[in-house]
Amino acid sequence: MTTQTTLPVNAEALKAVSQSKQEPAWVTEGRLSALELAGSLPLPKLEKQRIDRWNIQAYGEYKAAQELTSLDELPEHAAKLVEGSREGGLIIQRNSGTVYTKLSDELRSQGVIFTDLETACSQHEELVKPYLHQAIKADEHAMAALHAATWNGGVFLYVPKNVEVELPLQAVLLTDDAGALFAPHILIVAEANSRVTYVDNYVDSGLEGHVTHNGAVEIFVKNGAKVRFASVHQLSTDITDVTYRRAVVDNDASMEWIVGEMNDGDTASDTMSILKGSGSLSDAKVIAVGSGSQKINYTTQARHFGKSSASQMITRAVMREEAQAIINGITKIEKGATKADGQQTERVLMLSPKSRGDANPILLIDEDDVTAGHAASVGQVNAEQIYYLMSRGISRTMAESLIIYGFLAPVVSEIPLEGLRDQLQSLVERKLGQ
Template structure:
């Protein structure tokens, strides 16, 4: 029995809240079972960091969110993220609940479902129930169990067989009330030979007290499906951000992860692709900039079960001031996954003597007929490069910026969404104080 986890709600209150939200019985039972597990399980173990020392207890309580009459009512910081994003579909969560949803009529006519998860469990139970908490199970650790207890709002995206969606669907997750629970759950189901791009932004505004974000993403890509998932986290220093992402890939399915970790507070994320099917592929690109006294722990994983499956993961992190980063890459090739190919690269650039970085590439191979490789580096800015640029009449600050952008370019330049590239560029400049 762990003494590290303070439960944010008791069973009676949880049951009453679930019933007041008209949740189906199976979901109420799931929340109650997860609450019991949360009191028994240990916290996840982070490499070289102790998450129990972080502020991971500030869940607040569920507060009803008022629907938006129009997008003009959004706070400025969130409103900037939805400009030009209404073509395909848009879901906006504010604190404990969803306040806006839209989906293009032509996509709805093709059978695409894009709504908040709370609505989906009631209206599309047959599509949600088989998948919810199946990629990230509630017994994985205490935080997974707690998420299964308190999740709210969220996103449900369903793409029918053979349907290809050409425009990105977008979600914005906003927390601006420190007393309200903020725990979105994203569930994506892409049927056989479908194709979808989904983009979300996590943002905070005017928080008056600490907030814990305990979020989860589950993606199921069926045979031949192609899913592109892009996520940018830009929460302020008051928020502690813990996110677990999982994708389960069937035969010839593919997932492309694009993650920009631009928070100002302590952050931990675990992004895992489970390559279950033969010929399945995973491509993960993660960039991060740490500042202040942030503690950061990023893990990217690929687990190969299918034959001829392939994974690629690239993480590049820049640490300034007194920020500390632990970057983990884990490639696991199971027995029987012949012809699998797993490649990974982790690089950390430190901008000050007090910044700290640690890159940990891990290969776990249980099959002989495979290809696998890794590369990792941690280092300071190359002063020779700085001096060379300064000798050409460039100021030191501009020279350092050019070196940093050059360091991040191999990841940023590969992002296929122009708007996301521009957004990440602006966030990098903000985090670097430019």
């Protein structure tokens, strides 16, 4: 299928914007090359869904961002997310650019870099250039190419060798202008034997019109390093959210994904760990609640190249009203990845006769000396469980809530960040109309 994607910008305009921001020549050239690719590549193929039928044309245009003079200028919803999170580091992007950046003096003295990606391209070219668009190539499909051409703001996090960052570093990505291009790119590089936790939230406020969010995350975990990446997307029905995440994990390194998909609009995400090194580890936890007439497509992947590499993927999704979900788990063990261990579980709970869920566990094994397994289930709330709880004096609404919380608990309870657990709990309650 040939893409019919309408390009949101022409080459002349893209070059003019890049030059107005005084981007290095290699960044401008990369953007223009990606834009040319976008015009010829097909759209990404989603399992059992057609993304070309979604509203993926509302990119808007680049609008220069004005820095915040105070965090009090943020919409109330966004301001609550940054309460008590300013000790380590904080970045805020609003629409097309970064408006607030802070990093503690202690971390800066240790060589940690935490800034917007646009600034990093100019000030830390030697650290950014070898990694940008290398885990997610611009030629993967039309949306990857469009992102590589139009990304803005974003986050660059660099942790030097042997540095352990104790406090989570946080970013808030906010869109509140439907006419503004919103396409942050997150790039994290953790050098050998380093440790870091990064948490971000995608939010919107007061939109008047539709927004297409085409985002990307690239993470490089060097030998013996550990990265914990937590992301919560809580965007409204006015936003189509398409996000691709990739981590390249080296020898004895560890990658942990914690993803809360709490959007109200159509959503597609693909989260992959590339276990390149021997002894590399990946642990992915994804929870999702769908509502209204949402169309949802979540894919979690682990691709094993390293010997004795191990991956664990757990996805739990709750669908209510007329929401439709496709949940994919893909474990690929390449030839030569001996002693690899890949495990995955996908479970979907449907709360209404009109909701739909589809769990697809996929194992692709090209090596004999490995261990791999999967489990998947799709079902509705058990009527007997509801009856039992109601017979003990509990209302139907509360009974359903208890069952749902019990269904999500195996994932939520394993999240090591207390603040994130509480946030996801409140978002689940909101999505369930409680």
